[in-house]
Amino acid sequence: MSIKKQFLKTKPVCKVTFRVSEEIGNSAKTAHVVGEFNGWSFLATPMRKLKSGAFTTTLNLEQGREYQFRYLLDKMNWENDVEADKFVTTPFGDSENSVIVL
Numbered sequence: 342m343s344i345k346k347q348f349l350k351t352k353p354v355c356k357v358t359f360r361v362s363e364e365i366g367n368s369a370k371t372a373h374v375v376g377e378f379n380g381w382s383f384l385a386t387p388m389r390k391l392k393s394g395a396f397t398t399t400l401n402l403e404q405g406r407e408y409q410f411r412y413l414l415d416k417m418n419w420e421n422d423v424e425a426d427k428f429v430t431t432p433f434g435d436s437e438n439s440v441i442v443l
Contacts, residue, residue, distance in 0.1 A: 342360065342361060342362055342365070342412070342421075342422040342423050342424055343360045343362070343422070343424050344357060344358070344359060344360070344422055344424050344425065344441060345357070345358040345360070346441075346443065348404065348443075353403060353404050353405070354401045354402060354403055354404060355401070355402055355403075355404050355443045356399055356400075356401055357399065357400050357401075357402050357441065357443070358397060358398070358399045359374045359388065359397065359398055359399075359400070359410075359412075359422070360395055360396065360397045361388065361395060361396040361397075361412055361414070361420070362395055363393045363394040363395045365414070365420060366390065366391075366393075366394045366395045366396045366414075367394035368414075369396070369414040369415050370415055371387065371388075371390075371414070371415055371416065372387070372388040372390070372396035372412055372413070372414050372415075373385075373386055373387050373388060373412070373413045373416075374386045374388060374398055374400075374410055374411075374412055374413075375410060375411055375412070375413050376408050376409055376410025376411065376438075377408045377409050377410065378400060378402055378408050378410070383413055383416065386398060386400065388412075396412075402441075402443055404443045405443065406443055407426075407440055407441065407442045407443070408440065408441050408443070409429060409438040409439070409440050410422075410438065410439050410440075410441065419436070421437060421438070421439045422439040425439035425440055426440055426441055426442040427440045427442070428440060
């Protein structure tokens, strides 16, 4: 898992590239990034599978905010990003969400 941030000088947005590693992606057929930026929609932000087996997608997110998110693999397995800026307990109290700080 990894996150790459590219802050734009001309707009108040940050290009954020989310990536699920080959080790985790190889066993999955589909991956989605699900979070506050897409209303926690399971299907709104599909990730593209690369030849290596990794998944990736890039989103333009508003700067000056924090967003909770997780990866959803094969529509049933939740994964956090180990490179997230921080982690917070979910409202359900049974796990944590990854958080990106922009």
